[in-house]
Amino acid sequence: MSELAAIVTGANSGIGLSTARELARRGAGVTVASRDPGRGGAAVASILRDVPGADVGFRRLDLADLSSVREFAAGVERVDLLINNAGIGMVSRGVTKDGFELQFGTNHLGHFALTGLLLPLLLAAPAPRVVNVSSDAHKVGRLDFDDLGLERRYGKMSSYGRSKLANLLFTFELQRRARRAGSALLSVATHPGATATNFFSVGPLQPLLRLFLRSADDGAAPSLYAATSPLIRGGEYLGPTSKPLRPSKDALDEALAARLWEVSTELTGVRFQEFAHN
Ligand SMILES: NC(=O)c1ccc[n+]([C@@H]2O[C@H](COP(=O)([O-])OP(=O)(O)OC[C@H]3O[C@@H](n4cnc5c(N)ncnc54)[C@H](OP(=O)(O)O)[C@@H]3O)[C@@H](O)[C@H]2O)c1
Incomplete structure (x- = not known):
């Protein structure tokens, strides 16, 4: 059995596939x-071609369906x-199976629920880590709890930015709760960073993207660093170069993070029992 058991969401393409392949290469x-x-x-087969004998398998997960x-x-x-990597971006307004606005529901609520449901297993691990793939697009995101469905006003970019802001607020709140729980x-x-993946869909011009954007392997570098570096403190x-970036003021707002946590708990019904009372 491998020493480290990793789950990578959205590992069938782009940054997630590169992350999964490199983790498998490292054992x-x-x-x-x-x-x-x-x-x-197909992703598993491609990893096995590149890393013969890799300990890799597929399990079905749709983050837009609790x-x-x-x-x-x-x-x-x-x-x-x-590694909470999966994401959709800049899509037309839609809803998840449970009726949540699609980008917020998939990118944030799905991963919030997944992390909470896996928390007992994570806490049983000797050195558990959760890596959330966010984006600097979080800077255009605003959280209005009175219109979580974005029914009043929908923008593809602002909705994406909001979901990535939620990823950051969740990351920091999870770390605070972990610390408080010891x-x-x-x-x-x-x-x-801007990476040439299916995230940018330009039809037959897709190969040209690689001329202007980072490769998926380069895009995976910060995920791998976050997942494996002994220098990570939480x-x-x-x-993109694995150096710390400054998050937006909203992303550092602890009251906003605490409220998002409560609202996400309500919406998903996932309680993070071990971190619930701190
Ligand atoms: N590319 C960039 O420039 C960039 C920049 C900043 C941040 N990011 C972030 O990087 C992450 C990875 O994106 P990428 O660039 O590698 O794009 P990608 O190639 O489109 O990969 C996204 C992955 O997420 C999966 N996914 C989407 N909806 C899902 C759902 N409901 N349930 C489970 N999986 C789902 C996709 O699966 P399918 O193949 O089935 O659709 C795919 O495997 C995302 O969180 C994105 O926000 C990307």
């Missing part, structure tokens, strides 16, 4: 957590490292 047991069995299976998140979490036996859990966020927000 971790890796679960490719992906919503589509065909794409997930019943899928619960089913996934119920099947996990061990996890040392959770847990060794480290919670870290990253901004991969609560960092790391940029």
Whole structure:
């Protein structure tokens, strides 16, 4: 059995696939957590081609469906490292299976629920880490708790920015709660930088993206650093070169983070029992 059990969400493409491949190369047991069995299976096969004998497998996870998140979490036996990487960006208004605004529901609430459901297993690990792939786009995000569905006014970019702001608020609040509970859990966020992945869909011009943007391997570098560096203390927000970045004022607002935590608990029904009373 591998020494480190890692779960990477959205590991079937882009930054997540590069992250999963490199973790497997370094000897971790890796679960490719992906919503589509065909794409997930292809990712596993591609990792096995590059890293023969890798300890890698696929499990289905749709972050836009809380019943899928619960089913996934119920099947996990061990996890040392959770990389909340999956994300959608700048899409037209939609809702998740549970009726949440699509970008907030997928990028934040799905990962919030997943992390909370896996918390007992993470806390049983000797050195647990949670890495949340955020973005500097969080700076355009605003959280209005009176319009979480963005029914009054929807913008593709502002909705994406809001979900990435939620990723950062969650990262920092998780770290504070871990510390207060005396847990060794480290919670870290990253901004991969503009990276040539399916995130930017330009049809037949897709290969041209690589001329202007970072490669997926480069985009995965901060995730890998956050996941493996002994220098990580928790609560960092790391940029494309793995150096700390300054988050927005809102992202550092502890009252906002605490409120988001409560609201996310209400919406998902996931309680983070071990961190609930601190
Ligand atoms: N690329 C950039 O420039 C950039 C910059 C800053 C931050 N980021 C962040 O980096 C992360 C990875 O994105 P990427 O650039 O690698 O894009 P990508 O290639 O589009 O990868 C996104 C991954 O998320 C998965 N995903 C989407 N919705 C999901 C759901 N409901 N359930 C489970 N998985 C789902 C996708 O699965 P499918 O293949 O099934 O769609 C895919 O595996 C995202 O969180 C993104 O916000 C990217």
